[in-house]
Amino acid sequence: MARTIHGRSEERLAYWTMVLPAVLLYLLVLGFPIIISIILSVSNYNGGKMFGGEPWKIVGFQQFQRLIRDSFFWAALKNNIYIVLVSIFGQLPLGFIFAYLIYRRIVKFGDFWQGVLYMPNIISVIVIGIMWAIIFSPNGLIAEIMNRLYAGSISHQITQIFNAAGGFNITDDVVRQLIHASGPVAGQTFTDPPTELKQFILTYDPTKLELLKHDLVNLLGTKWTPTFLSKPDVAMLPVLFVILWCWTGLYLILFLANMQKIDVQIIEAARIDGASEGQVMSRVVLPSLSGVIVNAAILCIAGSLNSFALVFAMTRGGPARVTELLSIYMYDAAFFGTPNYPLANAIALSIVLLSMVLIVITKLVEKRYGGRE
């Protein structure tokens, strides 16, 4: 009999041989690090040899007490919460609406939109972070576009002033108009704008009016310097924008795939009964996706609390640590300056605990308000 050839012991051996590699790897990346973080967060370990090196011991919950009083910790936590909020109230609804527009064929070329909006997800967040840091910088795309608009407007005004004056005909009135057109800039450039500007203009050859106009645009045009990423009170906004920019497409794909599983006849029936698209969306599609939405929210929370690389590349937590996240704080505590491993491990543990708490809350909300899946 076959049964007797392969006994229970062969079965058990096979089971453990198959499961053990995965279990060991799992312990290596998750089990042991969690244990290490628990132990080291209450120790005075300073990075030496853990076994048989300099002695270290358990000293208690000092690091956690320190964190509770640490304003940088709360600031970082607040930024993490902002990211969670932008994800849940920005990425999810936008992703859902886009998915619905494509699903109901309200917009054509669904494949194209989907393909474009998902694109940021496959690009390295390091590239994305650096790219947006450049775009928001004083040398970047936004500054350039704004300055071109300013330059275009003042160039237009200067041309009009000279046309009205009939060419190179420098009267005090023309100078006054030029100063007026420049707004505050002339006052910042010259101590006595009317005389100095007139002297400056008169150094030009009267036949080279175009050259004069060009130089005046450069001289008098408003220079706009974006301070998004260098001003502490607004620096978090570009970061949140990029996070929204980056991951909305993921939820679009997730929701669209699940919408396509809905029985089309239900929606057709609702439409024939006179339901508007808005009603179909809120009464038919939204309820049947509630389970998926909760999952997406959990995914969002877990991802948001752990976000590191994008912000690390974009601002590195600056200026003055206002865009710092828990993960960046942890990184700096361990790898920047004098390492403080107990503190870093206390932060790591807080991130893990916080994700668990938020996920449990989301699960409870799901139970309370009934996800269908």
Added chain:
Amino acid sequence: MPEPLKNQPAKRLMGVLGKGASYAVMGIFAFMTIAPLVWLILSSFKSTTEFRLNRVGLPHIWTTINYPGAWKLGEFSQLIGNSFIYTLGATLGIIFFSILAGFAFAKIKSRATPILYGSFVLGILLSIQSLMVPLFIEVSQLDRLLTDLFRVLGILKNGQVNFFYDSRFGVLLIYVGSGLPTAIYLSTEYIKGIPYALVEAARIDGATYFKIFRWLILPMSVPIATTVAILNITGLWNEFALINILVSRTQLKSLPLGVFKFTSNLTSDWGKQFAALVIGMAPMLLFYIGFRKQITKGVAAGAVKG
């Protein structure tokens, strides 16, 4: 029914307006997605001097001069090779070990399964990135332990063992481990769908579990293996947080680390910086263009509940 008929023109107007608004919102978002990327690519074909004067438009003089410089400075030939090794090695590892464990969880009865499988499913939500500091301490301490052990055994006279920290093998281990929870969940659920009668028939014919794995389960799991591969390839290729702390030698670094170097060193050499960014995103962009349908499908299938 007179009621709906009366509303018809108003409804149609609303429909047209709604359609217009939908296209507008969609168009704006899509434009905002693609414009920065196009700008980045265009800028990489301008010399640094031209970029200073012409930051927005098409290049007046198209030049590829930035690319050789950035390539050499970032040591990208080395880094891209490493990225291939890490991505392919870890993807194959994740597929193999997850199907192996998934087979055991799904088809071999054991009292350990609920605890083990349950803890893997729990792990889907815990990101290993938040544990990078304890992970770093773990790998460096493991190497020190091994060094001591080898010295005691007399295998090693002097020097250090780099088995976990600062080694390709260490990076691969961590990458495979971090991909396992999701992959094991997907594989187990998939293999549960394979009829048990097939396994039983093979058992009665005298096949060992390993033979069944090799000749029955593995071939039948190709679809889920593809999903797992698609789910992991972009993430592994772009991974930064872990490898940033796991290696220090340039010979072992991956592409994102090379691109990151350009933030600090070269802020004034725009041309090279843009070229480096394009080099950083080009491989995955091509992969996406080639396999968009599969990637989209895999992502939708792989976003699992915890």
